Amino acid sequence: MGADSEARIVEQWAAIYDAVYESAEDASGADFAGWRSSITGENYSPAETAEWLDGTVDEILSLGPDSVLEIGAGTGLVVAGLLPHVGRYVGTDISATAVARMTRDHGHHPGTEFRVGDADAPDLPDGFDVVVLNSVIHHFPGPGYLRRALERAVKACTVGGTVFVGDVHSLPLREALRLCVLAGRSPGETTAGRVRELLAEQAAQERELVIEPAFFPAFAAEHGLVADMRLKPGVCATEMNLFRYDVRLRPAGTPLIAPGSHPTVPWDGRTAARLVADAAGKGEAVTVTGVLHPDLAPPVTALGELRGLDAIARVDVGALLDGARAAGEGGVRPGELRALAAANGLACYCLPAARESARYDAVLAPEGSASGPAAEAAPLSGRELTNVPRLQ
Secondary structure: HHHHHHHHHHHHHHHHHHHHHHHHHOOOOOOOOEEOOOOOOOEEEEHHHHHHHHHHHOOOOOOOOEEEEEEEEOOOOOOOHHHHHEEEEEEEEEEEEHHHHHHHHHOOOOOOOEOOOOOOOOOOEEEEEEOOOOOOOOHHHOHHHHHHHHHHHHHHHEEEEEEEEEEEEOOOOOOHHHHHHHHHHOOEEHHHHHHHHHHHHHHHOOOOOOOOHHHHHHHHHEEEEEEEEEOEEEEEEEEHHHEEEEEEEEEEOOOOOOOOOOOOOEEOOHHHHHHHHHOOOOOEEEEEEEEEEOOOOHHHHHHHHHHHHOOOEEHHHHHHHHHHHHOOOOOOOHHHHHHHHHHHHHHEEEEEEOOOEEEEEEEEOOOOOOOOOOEEEOOOOOOOOOOOOOOO
């Protein structure tokens, strides 16, 4: 994608968010204007947005920053939770309306600065403990822009700093999300071939950048860093928790749990309580592989069933999903496993799947023994690790 096309996409998103924020000009407190589930088309509930926001702030603060640069800060959803804990905060956004709102609401706080700019701006300030790109990279024009933005974020870090990338949209799970979206639009009974066409049309119209998890350890290895990737910490069965993940690009030498450095056991149907009890008795890290995510299993299962049908077979997408839910095999929700582990003196890191799967791996370790899991950079075999968003 050329520079002109990239600029057009950035300008389109800036115009969209200027309009969104202007329509909510009188909003006070956390402003979730424009935050709707693509599955239901409805606004997220206050409990769902509070879970997302609190979880995001906690994840950033767990890195122990005194200085934070946030790229794509919007109207300052995250900043209010960070300011009591940091001495310096700089927030940037492509929307002038958003920057004016942040300045109005938070500019009186010592050590703050807000400026208009995009993630590929050459004049980003530097010297930060943590650089945050939260719920923003899906608006990037393409993989080239993503790479440059991440490189600029890494350069903006102080020695030993971390880049936190939140709400990354999962490429392996995108088709399962599209099936949920299609079910929410209630197309009624049609043929399997037509459903597959509708899914293909959604893919062709995709305006967001969707990324395979393997992209980040490969990028990290190229830049002398280590990728620490985790599922979202929440328990609500939202699009955000099911189809997105978080990434930390950390310095080499960070005390992380390396793949293959500890025992690995397959999940055998054990409950969260049993998994935690067994891990607590080991006194070292253990990875449980292939844990079934009960909220992801229905769309992934339904998608597999759809692909196996003849093109002329009659199918109702909503009924197909309902049937997969009714036939659920149980499983363990990542957020519940993490909370139970914390209550028993363990850290729990749930890892995003590298392929289309309703299963995940969970690393359970004594609290304080490491600061996260290290993702291994695997051979890429020339496959594409992102889509290319459609230019409007």
